[in-house]
Amino acid sequence: MRVWRNISELGAGLWTTLRQLGRTSTVSYPEEPLNLPPRWRGRPVLTRDPDGDERCVACQLCSAVCPTRCIELQAGERPDTRRYPLTFRINFSRCIFCGLCEEACPTLAIQLLDEFAFSKEHHADFIYEKEALLIDGTGKHPHYNFYRHSGVALQGKDKGEGINEKAPVNVRSNLP
Amino acid sequence: MKHVFFLDGQEIPFIPGQNVLEAAIAAGKDQQIPYFCFHPALGSLGACRQCAVKIYAHDSKHPPRITMACLLPASDALQLATLEDDVHTEHREIIELLMTNHPLDCPVCDEGGQCHLQDMTVQTGHSVRHYSGPKRTYRNQDLGPLVYQEMNRCITCYRCVRFYQDAAQGEDFGVFGSRNRVSFGRLEDGPLESPFSGNLVEVCPTGVFTDKVFRHDYVRVWDLQQGPSVCPHCAVGCNTTPGARLGTLRRIRNRIRPEINGHFLCDRGRYAFPYVTANSRPLQPRLMGETTRQDAVLRQLASRLEEGRSGFLGSPREDLQSNLGLFALADCLHAPFAAVTSSWAEALAQQCLALPQAPSLQEVAAADRIVVIGDLDSIAPMAGFAVRQALRQGAALTVLASSRTELAQKGDYRPLRPSALRDQVAQLADDPCLQGGRFPVLLATAETLGPSGLYALRKTLEKLPANARAGAFVNRPNLFGAAYFAADGHTERLQQALRQRKINHLLCLGADPLGEDWGAGTWRTLAPGLDGLTLLDMVDSETARSAETLIPVAAFPERAGLFVNYEGRIQAFSPVYRREAQVLHSAVHGSGFPEAAGGVKHPLGPPPPLFWLGRLAEMLHLHEAWQKRLDFYLHFLCPERPDPEGPGVLLPDTIRARFEIAAVPAARAVTPEQWELDIFRWYGGETLADMADELHSLAPARGLRVHPNVQAAAATLHGPCGELRLPVIACAEMVQGVIAIDQEGFAELGLYPGDPVEVSWEQRQ
Numbered sequence: 001m002r003v004w005r006n007i008s009e010l011g012a013g014l015w016t017t018l019r020q021l022g023r024t025s026t027v028s029y030p031e032e033p034l035n036l037p038p039r040w041r042g043r044p045v046l047t048r049d050p051d052g053d054e055r056c057v058a059c060q061l062c063s064a065v066c067p068t069r070c071i072e073l074q075a076g077e078r079p080d081t082r083r084y085p086l087t088f089r090i091n092f093s094r095c096i097f098c099g100l101c102e103e104a105c106p107t108l109a110i111q112l113l114d115e116f117a118f119s120k121e122h123h124a125d126f127i128y129e130k131e132a133l134l135i136d137g138t139g140k141h142p143h144y145n146f147y148r149h150s151g152v153a154l155q156g157k158d159k160g161e162g163i164n165e166k167a168p169v170n171v172r173s174n175l176p
Numbered sequence: 177m178k179h180v181f182f183l184d185g186q187e188i189p190f191i192p193g194q195n196v197l198e199a200a201i202a203a204g205k206d207q208q209i210p211y212f213c214f215h216p217a218l219g220s221l222g223a224c225r226q227c228a229v230k231i232y233a234h235d236s237k238h239p240p241r242i243t244m245a246c247l248l249p250a251s252d253a254l255q256l257a258t259l260e261d262d263v264h265t266e267h268r269e270i271i272e273l274l275m276t277n278h279p280l281d282c283p284v285c286d287e288g289g290q291c292h293l294q295d296m297t298v299q300t301g302h303s304v305r306h307y308s309g310p311k312r313t314y315r316n317q318d319l320g321p322l323v324y325q326e327m328n329r330c331i332t333c334y335r336c337v338r339f340y341q342d343a344a345q346g347e348d349f350g351v352f353g354s355r356n357r358v359s360f361g362r363l364e365d366g367p368l369e370s371p372f373s374g375n376l377v378e379v380c381p382t383g384v385f386t387d388k389v390f391r392h393d394y395v396r397v398w399d400l401q402q403g404p405s406v407c408p409h410c411a412v413g414c415n416t417t418p419g420a421r422l423g424t425l426r427r428i429r430n431r432i433r434p435e436i437n438g439h440f441l442c443d444r445g446r447y448a449f450p451y452v453t454a455n456s457r458p459l460q461p462r463l464m465g466e467t468t469r470q471d472a473v474l475r476q477l478a479s480r481l482e483e484g485r486s487g488f489l490g491s492p493r494e495d496l497q498s499n500l501g502l503f504a505l506a507d508c509l510h511a512p513f514a515a516v517t518s519s520w521a522e523a524l525a526q527q528c529l530a531l532p533q534a535p536s537l538q539e540v541a542a543a544d545r546i547v548v549i550g551d552l553d554s555i556a557p558m559a560g561f562a563v564r565q566a567l568r569q570g571a572a573l574t575v576l577a578s579s580r581t582e583l584a585q586k587g588d589y590r591p592l593r594p595s596a597l598r599d600q601v602a603q604l605a606d607d608p609c610l611q612g613g614r615f616p617v618l619l620a621t622a623e624t625l626g627p628s629g630l631y632a633l634r635k636t637l638e639k640l641p642a643n644a645r646a647g648a649f650v651n652r653p654n655l656f657g658a659a660y661f662a663a664d665g666h667t668e669r670l671q672q673a674l675r676q677r678k679i680n681h682l683l684c685l686g687a688d689p690l691g692e693d694w695g696a697g698t699w700r701t702l703a704p705g706l707d708g709l710t711l712l713d714m715v716d717s718e719t720a721r722s723a724e725t726l727i728p729v730a731a732f733p734e735r736a737g738l739f740v741n742y743e744g745r746i747q748a749f750s751p752v753y754r755r756e757a758q759v760l761h762s763a764v765h766g767s768g769f770p771e772a773a774g775g776v777k778h779p780l781g782p783p784p785p786l787f788w789l790g791r792l793a794e795m796l797h798l799h800e801a802w803q804k805r806l807d808f809y810l811h812f813l814c815p816e817r818p819d820p821e822g823p824g825v826l827l828p829d830t831i832r833a834r835f836e837i838a839a840v841p842a843a844r845a846v847t848p849e850q851w852e853l854d855i856f857r858w859y860g861g862e863t864l865a866d867m868a869d870e871l872h873s874l875a876p877a878r879g880l881r882v883h884p885n886v887q888a889a890a891a892t893l894h895g896p897c898g899e900l901r902l903p904v905i906a907c908a909e910m911v912q913g914v915i916a917i918d919q920e921g922f923a924e925l926g927l928y929p930g931d932p933v934e935v936s937w938e939q940r941q
Contacts, residue, residue, distance in 0.1 A: 064398055150279055150281035153315075159314065159328070164310050166313055171357055
């Protein structure tokens with residue numbers, strides 16, 4: 001019995017080896033594109049919400065959590081009181097692609113997508129400004145819009161029009 | 177005897193009268209007891225039910241029970257526990273109830289990072305709410321340019337109402353609605369009227385009230401550079417914490433100093449800071465209107481000073497060291513020096529200093545008989561706040577003023593013309609309003625009362641019981657410091673030298689002799705005799721625009737210095753940040769690395785006045801003598817240097833005693849038929865504060881305020897230095913026969929408060 005088990009295990013191992021014969025697992029990158037796993041942590045980008053507005057509300061959690069302090073931003077305010085990053089800058093010569101910014105981001109704005117190979121001649125060229133970071137898509141989360149869930153009013157979204165919100169209270173009513 | 181109770185077996189010391197929560201917070205044990213509605217300055221309410229502790233009875237008959245720490249008076253050998261399951265459950269469930277309707281908008285909430293609700297939620301471990309129904313929403317109110325409301329975030333702790341109505345005694349803010357529709361705000365949209373409205377931002381434990389000025393240039397608090405500073409907008413000298421980021425000042429918050437401002441700050445102190453970032457602020461040296469380099473302007477100035485025909489003018493708006501530096505330079509050059517712009521202001525400062533030790537605001541709040549002379553709220557709002565605290569304790573308030581101010585409505589108001597004010601003050605010693613008190617306090621706005629009035633106040637004080645105290649307030653941070661090294665009649669001597677053509681160049685520090693400073697009318701008549709005027713200043717004043725040489729200096733949060741407040745308390749402030757180029761785009765910045773790349777930024781801010789004066793002394797080969805004199809004067813005034821974090825150092829009485837023999841200019845006689853001038857101010861008005869757009873947008877219209885029985889559209893006032901035409905604003909609060917105008921108007925006319933004035937009225941068409 002024991003001999004049989006040993007032989008079968010040997011055979012299974014041999015089969016695994018034999019199965020790889022004729023296959024090549026080396027990809028001739030960069031000629032061939034890579035098939036990266038969906039949770040691959042590549043270069044962070046700023047995404048837009050399904051309505052096409054930028055998702056970032058400049059809450060500064062990404063810059064606070066960043067272990068290498070490579071994110072720097074300044075909040076601005078639109079006339080309709082919506083916050084946005086006036087400037088947003090990531091220094092990729094410091095970034096370690098840890099993904100903590102993506103984890104911290106409450107609006108799913110900053111996402112680590114699949115770009116990982118980029119080289120520059122000068123250090124200063126690694127500093128990406130907002131124009132280079134902001135993409136025209138929703139990234140990995142196609143449906144989420146922070147302002148639909150938060151209680152603040154905006155142009156085109158009054159109080160009580162968000163998801164799971166009651167109509168505004170009439171404070172002058174004294175009905176029970 | 178040391179009093180202690182036990183919290184989870186640990187000894188917590190307490191002072192009799194404290195409650196358990198207060199003592200626990202003081203002992204640094206607030207990690208164990210979460211709380212919301214309790215505030216050290218507003219007291220306990222027991223409304224939020226958050227600060228539960230378990231109390232064990234000493235006998236074995238009663239089971240332990242849960243009670244609120246903020247309502248439980250601390251007593252000896254009390255046995256309390258928080259580290260037990262049922263207490264934890266209580267904490268967690270109460271916070272879940274409070275959070276039921278709280279919106280998930282922390283990312284766009286300005287309170288995030290400094291939010292009491294965030295801290296307490298994390299502390300109690302509440303993370304997932306069981307309620308999944310729709311949340312309550314409110315419409316926000318527009319509360320003016322200073323405070324932003326987002327009512328959804330409210331947890332109904334009532335701190336705002338308790339502050340606004342009880343502590344600040346404001347009347348235009350309250351609680352509306354019933355059951356779970358309770359809302360906090362004004363009856364209708366509009367700016368908050370109280371001079372203390374900005375404190376709502378700090379009092380609110382969540383983000384219902386946030387700072388609207390900070391909002392425009394927002395940065396999270398963890399990114400702010402902060403440090404200890406002193407408010408430069410009036411003589412009270414409240415302690416503040418400015419916050420800056422990327423080389424620009426973003427906000428001012430209160431720094432707790434029990435002797436002075438306690439937990440609160442007035443709106444001038446909080447919202448006047450944008451003078452630092454104002455576009456009009458001079459940042460580069462200007463020579464004949466052209467921007468130049470530091471060296472060029474220093475060389476030109478040194479050659480002017482070498483001629484030996486220069487006069488020096490300090491300012492009560494500048495800090496003590498800078499004024500002393502200028503004084504030392506004048507001394508080295510044997511040149512005439514003045515610290516204030518007119519002899520009247522000089523006498524005023526001397527009379528303020530001659531008053532015996534003024535009460536601190538903490539002491540004012542403990543007084544039981546208070547007499548306020550003039551419009552205290554508009555000069556030093558925090559002094560008015562201290563009076564309100566005394567009123568809450570049942571103090572009797574008497575207000576002597578020429579208009580029915582907000583404070584006057586809270587006490588016994590005596591409408592008086594400014595000339596009658598002096599006589600009334602002289603008779604106060606026998607007045608029933610001060611009789612029978614345990615601790616009488618007299619608070620005067622120095623300018624309304626004038627030097628002779630302040631003299632009368634001092635004489636009255638001598639007749640009152642020994643514990644009676646008096647304080648005089650101005651809206652300059654350092655008038656009392658500037659007056660110390662001012663010899664008698666120095667302003668007159670400086671003006672005389674100018675008249676006799678002994679000098680033809682004036683070096684001013686932070687003064688505005690051609691604009692709105694006292695006696696500006698006289699200076700304007702003298703200005704043609706000047707061959708050049710050099711100004712070191714941080715705001716774009718009238719004088720700065722006409723100065724031949726303008727030298728920018730660092731603003732107060734950008735440098736270190738000393739201010740002497742109305743009590744003679746020398747307080748130090750330290751530099752909080754460096755003004756730097758805000759690198760918004762690396763491409764614009766050229767070759768240099770942005771900070772994110774490890775690059776350094778180039779400081780752009782102008783240096784402090786002492787640096788300029790030191791360089792000047794160096795170029796004149798006087799540096800050693802200058803430094804020696806500066807150190808000597810500084811050591812004379814404050815032998816021990818105050819610590820910016822400490823309560824400051826009080827000036828010794830011996831130095832004050834020098835001013836008791838100062839001459840008092842006689843007040844000008846007024847007949848009852850004549851119109852009398854009084855000064856009109858509002859709580860946010862001050863030279864630096866006028867540069868703050870948001871605060872200044874609340875300023876009342878400029879005009880001439882009289883009782884409405886005058887039917888006129890406009891009036892022209894005639895003074896010794898000029899005429900002034902102003903629209904008439906009918907003001908029912910005014911006493912008849914009194915005209916109130918702003919300080920610029922006085923400067924234009926060459927008159928002082930309490931002076932008679934000739935008026936020609938223009939009838940309405």
